[in-house]
Amino acid sequence: MIQILARETNVEFAGTGKFRIELLPIALFKTHESLLEYCDRKGYKKNGSGLDAEFTREEDLKPVRNRLKKYVDQPFKVYEKFIILEQEIKE
Numbered sequence: 550m551i552q553i554l555a556r557e558t559n560v561e562f563a564g565t566g567k568f569r570i571e572l573l574p575i576a577l578f579k580t581h582e583s584l585l586e587y588c589d590r591k592g593y594k595k596n597g598s599g600l601d602a603e604f605t606r607e608e609d610l611k612p613v614r615n616r617l618k619k620y621v622d623q624p625f626k627v628y629e630k631f632i633i634l635e636q637e638i639k640e
Contacts, residue, residue: 552578553634554587554604558613561626570617575631584633593631604631 558571578584581600588595593604610627617625 551636551638552581552584552600553636554578554584555632555634557630557632559628559630560617560621561628562621563624567628574634581633588631600633600635602633605629606631 554575554577556571556573556575557569559567559569561567576584576587578587585595588604591606593606596603596605606629608629610629613629614625614627617627
């Protein structure tokens with residue numbers, strides 16, 4: 550079993566809720582402890598525990614917002630978080 554740290558980017562439109570627009574794998578880990586160490590070294594803030602944990606960072610999302618403005622005419626917000634995915638590996 551490996552654990553994958555993935556960056557999830559969501560956009561929220563007024564009155565409609567959040568929608569995921571991007572899910573990118575960032576790094577792979579053999580143990581949960583090594584994943585936590587990596588996130589700690591990167592300065593990510595942890596919310597939750599175990600595999601349900603989510604991580605956030607202080608990052609300016611203006612570049613993402615500016616790219617989306619070309620296609621969206623209504624007000625919106627952009628959110629980013631890092632989530633843990635698990636995958637079984639065959640030997």
